[in-house]
Amino acid sequence: MKVFEDIVPRIVxxxxxxxxxVATDPPEPLADIARNLAGHNRVISTSTYLDSxxxxxxxxxxxxxxxxxxxxxxxxxxxxxxxxxxxxxxxxSMRVEDLLLSRRIALGEFRxxxxxxxxxxxxxxxxxxxxxxxxxxxxxxxxxxxVLRDERAVVPIGSHNARYNVTISLPSVVGSSGVSExxxxxxxxxxxxxxxxxxxxxxxxxxxxVKTN
Numbered sequence: 001m002k003v004f005e006d007i008v009p010r011i012v013x014x015x016x017x018x019x020x021x022v023a024t025d026p027p028e029p030l031a032d033i034a035r036n037l038a039g040h041n042r043v044i045s046t047s048t049y050l051d052s053x054x055x056x057x058x059x060x061x062x063x064x065x066x067x068x069x070x071x072x073x074x075x076x077x078x079x080x081x082x083x084x085x086x087x088x089x090x091x092x093s094m095r096v097e098d099l100l101l102s103r104r105i106a107l108g109e110f111r112x113x114x115x116x117x118x119x120x121x122x123x124x125x126x127x128x129x130x131x132x133x134x135x136x137x138x139x140x141x142x143x144x145x146x147v148l149r150d151e152r153a154v155v156p157i158g159s160h161n162a163r164y165n166v167t168i169s170l171p172s173v174v175g176s177s178g179v180s181e182x183x184x185x186x187x188x189x190x191x192x193x194x195x196x197x198x199x200x201x202x203x204x205x206x207x208x209x210v211k212t213n
Contacts, residue, residue: 001033001209008037019044019147019178023140028077028158029205031167035160042178047158047169048074050139051082054118055089062114063099065091072096073156073185074118075169076198083195084115087188143174150176154183164199166206 011018020043022031027045035043051074053067060067072089076082086107089096100107146153151174158169159179173181187195 001030004030004033004037008034012038012040018042019176021046021140021143021147022158023136026077026079026205028167028169028202029209031158032160032206033209035167041160043160043167044143044174044178045078045158045167045169046136046139046143047078047167048076048082048156049143049169050135051078051118052156053135053139055084055114058114058117059089059091059096062110063091063096070096073171075156075171075185076195077168077202078158079201080119081194081198081201082119083191083198084111084118085185085187085191086111087191088186146174147176147178152180164203166199166202168195168199168202 008020011020020034020038022034022043022045024030027047031043031045031047035041052072055072055074056067056070059070059072063070070089070091073085074082075085086097087095091099097107100110143155143157145151146155153174154171155174156169156171157174157179158167159172159182160167161170161182171183171185172179173183
């Protein structure tokens with residue numbers, strides 16, 4: 001936070017219209033800190049974008065399809081309370097849950113294995129190559145490209161959410177001004193409760209440092 005207190009005001013002074021991208025962990029609380037220091041809402045965080053990409057990769061590997069044709073999201077926080085949206089995960093237009101049923105694959109064990117691999121991917125990568133900068137580097141570069149080109153891409157990133165008064169990650173329309181709209185995903189009741197739990201964790205973390213408004 002001390003580093004942000006030094007850097008963010010200086011960025012705003014020389015580039016008042018810039019979109020600020022927070023990649024440092026924990027990305028959601030630090031995005032709220034950056035937003036408070038910047039005095040505007042053009043602050044986004046990498047948040048669950050990388051988690052969602054990993055979710056799609058692991059689903060694709062296990063189901064024998066290219067991740068490019070898997071539509072699945074991780075939302076909430078980039079951390080232990082992140083929410084995997086299994087109820088809306090699809091391959092093509094088919095729900096992953098229905099595909100597993102058609103192949104007689106038990107959802108519970110499959111889900112547990114995928115979530116474990118996604119949550120601990122960072123550790124596995126570090127053990128393998130000694131560092132994990134490539135994934136987050138790719139995501140940061142892609143988000144910078146989206147903003148620069150005003151692509152209006154829909155990606156799961158963190159932004160301050162008025163409903164919860166805290167930064168959380170949800171599928172969002174991103175362009176030259178940052179997030180212009182949040183597209184609320186289809187969620188089961190369990191997933192909604194899990195998201196609320198994630199929000200509570202983030203609010204507790206932010207409350208120590210920032211008075212959000």
